[in-house]
Amino acid sequence: MRPLSEVPSAAAPVDAEQAEAALVEHYPRLVRFGYLVLPPSLSRSRRVLTAHALAQRSLQSAHRSRATAAGVPQPRHAARTAPASPGYAYVRRQVLRGALAAGRPRRLRFWPRRAQLPPVLPLAWGLRLLPHSGGADELALAQRLSAVSGGARAAFVLRGLEGLADGEVRRELAAAGVADPHAALTEADGVCAPYALLASPEFDPCSLQARPPDLPRRRRHGRAALAGAAALLVCGALLVLPGDGWGRDALSAPLYTRNPASEAALDPAALRVVPATFWQRSPRSDFTAWPTRGDRTQDTRLLGRALAVWARPGPGVRTSATPRTPAGPPMGPPQLLYAGEVGASAVVLFYDGLRVVRYAEPRNADPSQGAVLDFARVDGADTASSGALVVDRAEGRVRYLTAPWVRSLRVRDLLAPDRAPRTLRRSPDGVSEALTSPATAPGCRTWDAVELADGTAVRLLTDLGELAPARLTSGPPAKPHDVAGRAELDSWARTACLLPAVRSHGVRSVNSWMYATQPLPEGNGAAQWLCTRAETWRGTGSRVLAQFQAPSARPSGSRPPGAVAARAEDSPACGTRTPRVLAGVLWKSHAGRWYVLAAGSEQFASLTTSGGVSGRAQGRLLAVPARAGDRARLNGRLTDGSRVGALR
Numbered sequence: 001m002r003p004l005s006e007v008p009s010a011a012a013p014v015d016a017e018q019a020e021a022a023l024v025e026h027y028p029r030l031v032r033f034g035y036l037v038l039p040p041s042l043s044r045s046r047r048v049l050t051a052h053a054l055a056q057r058s059l060q061s062a063h064r065s066r067a068t069a070a071g072v073p074q075p076r077h078a079a080r081t082a083p084a085s086p087g088y089a090y091v092r093r094q095v096l097r098g099a100l101a102a103g104r105p106r107r108l109r110f111w112p113r114r115a116q117l118p119p120v121l122p123l124a125w126g127l128r129l130l131p132h133s134g135g136a137d138e139l140a141l142a143q144r145l146s147a148v149s150g151g152a153r154a155a156f157v158l159r160g161l162e163g164l165a166d167g168e169v170r171r172e173l174a175a176a177g178v179a180d181p182h183a184a185l186t187e188a189d190g191v192c193a194p195y196a197l198l199a200s201p202e203f204d205p206c207s208l209q210a211r212p213p214d215l216p217r218r219r220r221h222g223r224a225a226l227a228g229a230a231a232l233l234v235c236g237a238l239l240v241l242p243g244d245g246w247g248r249d250a251l252s253a254p255l256y257t258r259n260p261a262s263e264a265a266l267d268p269a270a271l272r273v274v275p276a277t278f279w280q281r282s283p284r285s286d287f288t289a290w291p292t293r294g295d296r297t298q299d300t301r302l303l304g305r306a307l308a309v310w311a312r313p314g315p316g317v318r319t320s321a322t323p324r325t326p327a328g329p330p331m332g333p334p335q336l337l338y339a340g341e342v343g344a345s346a347v348v349l350f351y352d353g354l355r356v357v358r359y360a361e362p363r364n365a366d367p368s369q370g371a372v373l374d375f376a377r378v379d380g381a382d383t384a385s386s387g388a389l390v391v392d393r394a395e396g397r398v399r400y401l402t403a404p405w406v407r408s409l410r411v412r413d414l415l416a417p418d419r420a421p422r423t424l425r426r427s428p429d430g431v432s433e434a435l436t437s438p439a440t441a442p443g444c445r446t447w448d449a450v451e452l453a454d455g456t457a458v459r460l461l462t463d464l465g466e467l468a469p470a471r472l473t474s475g476p477p478a479k480p481h482d483v484a485g486r487a488e489l490d491s492w493a494r495t496a497c498l499l500p501a502v503r504s505h506g507v508r509s510v511n512s513w514m515y516a517t518q519p520l521p522e523g524n525g526a527a528q529w530l531c532t533r534a535e536t537w538r539g540t541g542s543r544v545l546a547q548f549q550a551p552s553a554r555p556s557g558s559r560p561p562g563a564v565a566a567r568a569e570d571s572p573a574c575g576t577r578t579p580r581v582l583a584g585v586l587w588k589s590h591a592g593r594w595y596v597l598a599a600g601s602e603q604f605a606s607l608t609t610s611g612g613v614s615g616r617a618q619g620r621l622l623a624v625p626a627r628a629g630d631r632a633r634l635n636g637r638l639t640d641g642s643r644v645g646a647l648r
Helices: 016-025 027-037 044-057 086-102 136-146 150-160 166-175 181-188 195-199 215-239 260-265 300-311 486-493 496-502
Strands: 011-013 068-070 128-131 208-211 317-321 335-342 345-351 355-362 371-377 388-394 397-402 408-413 448-453 458-462 470-474 507-519 526-536 543-549 563-569 582-588 594-600 604-611 615-618 621-626 632-638 643-645
Touching: 016 027, 016 086, 027 044, 027 086, 027 150, 044 086, 044 128, 086 150, 086 166, 136 195, 150 166, 150 181, 150 195, 166 181, 260 300, 300 335, 300 345, 300 355, 300 371, 335 388, 335 397, 345 388, 355 388, 470 486, 486 507, 496 507, 496 543, 507 594, 507 621, 543 582, 563 582, 582 604, 582 632, 594 604, 594 632, 604 621, 615 621
Parallel strands: 317 371, 470 507
Antiparallel strands: 011 068, 128 208, 335 345, 345 355, 355 371, 388 397, 408 448, 448 458, 458 470, 507 526, 526 543, 543 563, 582 594, 594 621, 604 615, 604 632, 632 643
């Protein structure tokens, strides 16, 4: 509880005539009072105008029928006292409140107080109005007042300019909203300056001198204002133009939202819906034959939101796209593949002939939680590459939507080739159970791929962080085939942990080809050379890895992954166009001796090394003694006599 001396005294009535008479009679004194209390962070010119505005606005409350003001404190020093009238005390308190409010910090969540904004009136255009400059003592006083709080400045001015005693000062500060008047008085005691300086012309905002403003800055602002006005005029003219463009003979089409084709693309009723049995008689087995599935295919509000976000994704939409996949709006009404609730999300899948688009939002459609929009290029898909799509991805787990011709779905851990695959259940709509995604799992302790059986083949697919899973194959580039047999599964068990090198790269398929088996020196067994090639949906950006798989005594499924001997991007090596490869490694035997090992595909007739290690071998295998850290340049000659280098 505040001391009794700090509590405002009882209110005494003050009518508008008394307040107006006091303001007219003592206007210069009130303006000086406000100028001294205003925060020093304002410029001198701004403080002048704000002090006048505070004094002129002090009559607003007095014009009510019975305006009230606190009891008038009686001055104790007659030599320098303020006029002791209720009207003057009232307007002085209004000025004090406004000046203190102008110095309070602004809060982002609240509208600023009127005193914190530049005054509307009085207003000076093109000039800066400043009080006359004083001497060194006045400058020192201004610096000391700027270093204290607003309450301390008010206490100093009430003492020095108004001649109030400390108890009266505390009552005035409390009435003006100062939280701790006693602390403000204590802080004001630290301002060491004669009170007579407060009457100096330095602090008289009624005796002013005019100075020009910052003229270069005004010119810059003027040019910016003219440019903004011109832009507004142009925009206004565009808004009032007729809907058919610039005129009757204009060649430009209407605005996007008024283009008939664009409007049809955003109309849920215009979506292409495929019957459930169409795939059985369709001449093609790809995404065009997929039936429309899901429990919310009739939810036009969900479909409308999905189409609108596809056309105009806002800042709350997390968008992703595979490399070189256009993320623009649909070119026409797309095909609806799926619309339903999966996990905690409502999911919609579209297909427009070039891309698969996935839209996901919370089940309750709360816009504050945002939405997800994913794009994946799938043009040229066939039966083998259109067997499944990722319909949901959350917390490191994925769910697949399978093609209607898929009869069974199983999960196989590529790192455990001797372990039988397990069945993965699906809903009647073809949505699978959730399984761990190897694309986002930390480390490489397991690698879950899915086996799709459609009656003609069993295909192995894996998630690489995109909508369309990648198909895994084995065999030479001319005739890749689906992974089958223990030998190929063992090879993929040591290759799977290298797949993160092609993750989120728009990969369509990954083929692993064992192109050579090499007996190792000193009877250290036989090593396998493989070439792993990742093809993309866009055609470019393919990645090639040549790997060396040394023999291992560990049981199947726990052997280390192959060592990458060479890698290349956008290379035709190991592809149908150039079905050959050459690579080498620096290898250490069990006895601790080093060798340069190299192997080429069957097209190579001889191999040579130069640089740090020199050697030559007839045929497509090479083993040359070397030392630790040696670097060799590897070349080969094909059976037709042409010379080629190693993969790089």
